[in-house]
Amino acid sequence: VKKTILPVGPFHPIQEEPECFQLHLDGERIVDMDVRIGYNHRGVEKLSETKTFHQVPFLVERVCGICSASHPLAYIQAVEDIAGVRPPPRALYLRTIVNELERVHSHLLWVGLAGHFIGYNTVFMWAWKYREPVMDLLEELTGSRVNYANARVGGVSRDIANADLAKINRYLEVMDPAVELFAGAVADDPVIHARLKDVGVLSRRDARDYAVVGPTARAAGIPIDVRRDDPYAAYDDLDWDVCVEESGDVFAMAVVRLRELMECSKMLRQAVRKIPGGPIDAVVRAIPPGEALGHVEAPRGETFHYVRSDGGANPVRHKIRAPSYVNVPSFRARAIGETISDAVLIIASVDPCYSCTERLAVVRSADGQAELSGEDLLRLSHERTAEIRKQYGRTKLDELLAKMPPVV
């Protein structure tokens, strides 16, 4: 059998996390694959040992530009366990609010990219139009669009006035109906079904074997969510649901994220209403010797931090495990047997931080080399959607997209 090896990746200037997927193809079908990572390895764990306990949050919020609230929080919770400190209630609520705003902008970013990958560029523009105000809100509330420097060991670094928190409600008034309308249109659109249903299925057994987390696990029927299972911040005080789907396909991963956007909104409204007054910081100076671990439900799943202290100023060991580290290898279980035109979608469906759909080369084993760009891979995906759309004519989703106000 003549096998074609198709390397996808590794580099693109706008990617946060370059990865290289080598797809082994028989014709159009993926028969095997390998993932190479490490292109962006920055030695954060080693670097962390040179920072003081209070400096580390500033380092780890730069592990990922999107999960810049989740990483520091997981670290901080570990250090607070070592020190035996419990932050004041207002700080716990402020942490919850910033973390949920982070989830809203992360999930909206994913919805937009997923739309782009299957050829609905209007969805891309539309989702990002609603994402932008969340970034503005975060800037207004914390001082920065990314790297909020909000949580600190013992509490939060800066209070947010209740009058400013009320602006979150004003944003949700706009976002809620938009997400609901969109989720409804996607839920029974025949073209979306044809592209996403039964594509890249992750079985429950594979999900457990690869130990996937977050929306990837919940879409495959595994009901885990650190916010409920091992509650932190103020999640215990709020009334919300863990979104679980059973089918494990790309469609389920989209549905889980859209439903989670609605849950975020529920949580944010409650948090803004219930936030207590009082201090925002339990002052922590020295960290005693000891070890502890913290985990937080980031938008992509559980992020895990282990910290050990010998009583000095710096951690002697700080282990970080981001959610993509366990979610990305599961492509192997999901992509084999699928076609190249679905590969982009399957890679994107776990929302890796962010996959390399650009700069791709086809290497033919016998007759020399040919180069394809990332745009070609996208084109394959768009052509597939266009074909299916022709069969169905104008759908409810098309009506909705046509009615959307122009983006300025």
Next chain:
Amino acid sequence: MNLSDRIKQQLGPVALEIDQPLANRIYVYVNADQIVAAVRGLYEGLGARFQILTGLESRSAIELLYHFSFDSEGTVVTLKTKVCTAFPEIESISPLMASALWIEREVHEMLGVSFRGHPDMRRLLMSDDWPEGIHPLRRKYQL
């Protein structure tokens, strides 16, 4: 029965000591040559989810910490074991679960621990031109 009793019952003499510093954190000490039995007990016997493996060099040994989450209990259970600093070696748990494949490769390049029975010991994170035998998470490697 609470979780730490269930672990005690499942692992029997493999668990040398069980320590529970917080209600939702349990540490189980095991001998390095019993690691596969211990992991099998938590993963297959008690249905835990493998979170990750932490490797670290302490003053006298290389410590390996296998973190497992019991999600329905909201508890993290860590298996702790030690291997010698000069020739660190331990049985691989990758034959039991695909989720250990990457992290064992990572601990191998970062700390020089060999995992017996791992199917693919290629580098994971360090670049191809990084010198052999230099492990960045060892204490003697200074930034």
